[in-house]
Amino acid sequence: MTSHDSLLDQDGVRLTVDGAVATVTLAKPDKRNAQDFALWRALTQAGRLLPGDVRIVVLRGEGKSFSAGLDRQAFTPEGFDGEPSFVDLARGTDAEVDAAIASFQEAFTWWRRPDLVTIAAVQGHAIGAGFQLALACDLRVVAEDVQFAMRETALGLVPDLAGTSPLVALVGYARALEICATGRFVHADEAERTGLANLVVPAAELDAAVRDLAAALLAAPRDAVVETKALLQGATARGYEEQRAAERAAQARRLRDLAGLSD
Numbered sequence: 365m366t367s368h369d370s371l372l373d374q375d376g377v378r379l380t381v382d383g384a385v386a387t388v389t390l391a392k393p394d395k396r397n398a399q400d401f402a403l404w405r406a407l408t409q410a411g412r413l414l415p416g417d418v419r420i421v422v423l424r425g426e427g428k429s430f431s432a433g434l435d436r437q438a439f440t441p442e443g444f445d446g447e448p449s450f451v452d453l454a455r456g457t458d459a460e461v462d463a464a465i466a467s468f469q470e471a472f473t474w475w476r477r478p479d480l481v482t483i484a485a486v487q488g489h490a491i492g493a494g495f496q497l498a499l500a501c502d503l504r505v506v507a508e509d510v511q512f513a514m515r516e517t518a519l520g521l522v523p524d525l526a527g528t529s530p531l532v533a534l535v536g537y538a539r540a541l542e543i544c545a546t547g548r549f550v551h552a553d554e555a556e557r558t559g560l561a562n563l564v565v566p567a568a569e570l571d572a573a574v575r576d577l578a579a580a581l582l583a584a585p586r587d588a589v590v591e592t593k594a595l596l597q598g599a600t601a602r603g604y605e606e607q608r609a610a611e612r613a614a615q616a617r618r619l620r621d622l623a624g625l626s627d
Contacts, residue, residue, distance in 0.1 A: 371413045377406035384419040385578050393427025398435040399493045401447050404471035407497075411474035419586055420578045421475070423501055424485040424571075431494025433515065465524055472526040475500040478594045481581050485574045486510050487567050496527030499534075502593070504560060505574050507567035512550040512560065514543055533600065534559045591618060 372379035376392040388410050390397035425431050443449025453464055475482040484498040487507035492515045498504055516523045523544060532540045535558045543550060555561035565573045581589065591614045599607055620626045
């Protein structure tokens with residue numbers, strides 16, 4: 365595969381690959397990368413198209429904003445051409461609504477695959493679905509002008525795009541509730557202080573900072589990173605003794621592999 369191969373460019377999503385690093389770009393800067401159903405399908409497709417040798421996936425947004433959230437046209441009776449509106453969705457059975465939302469969530473869940481480390485490069489607004497997409501990634505590098513906000517409750521809705529679990533894990537229940545229920549903005553200094561952001565940099569340095577982080581992650585052997593990510597992902601769900609056992613099992617696999625004794 366040649367440098368910067370383009371594997372997808374449709375519905376506001378572009379996927380390019382350069383060796384072990386893939387970049388997924390939200391490419392609707394004229395609409396501040398507002399999200400719709402077609403964009404979610406394209407994001408899901410991007411995850412399926414990743415070559416097996418990709419280790420790092422960078423998620424970024426073109427223009428001044430990472431993503432202003434859900435395109436408000438989804439809330440109009442007419443919705444998008446050829447697509448059901450939320451009004452149509454509300455008329456469905458419980459099973460139909462559940463299946464529809466589950467399909468939307470697929471665009472937000474593959475970012476935590478254990479074989480990948482995903483980095484969101486976030487500038488400007490990351491609101492609602494944009495905030496949840498940033499939360500879907502393992503790591504977040506943000507510009508000094510970043511503005512996170514969870515605005516779903518202001519619309520009479522709840523955050524339903526797999527963002528509630530990582531938000532609570534990062535900032536704790538009380539702060540997560542306050543952020544979601546008030547819909548207020550979280551700026552760069554608070555994001556870094558509370559763990560929402562791994563790193564804050566000037567906007568002009570965002571791409572370079574992400575490249576440096578990706579290079580540092582690639583310096584470690586892939587299998588060791590994969591095993592470590594799996595250990596950390598499961599840590600909160602396991603008890604202390606279970607986590608110790610998981611560490612021992614993972615280390616045994618690594619030692620056998622290093623000694624050339626793996627199956």
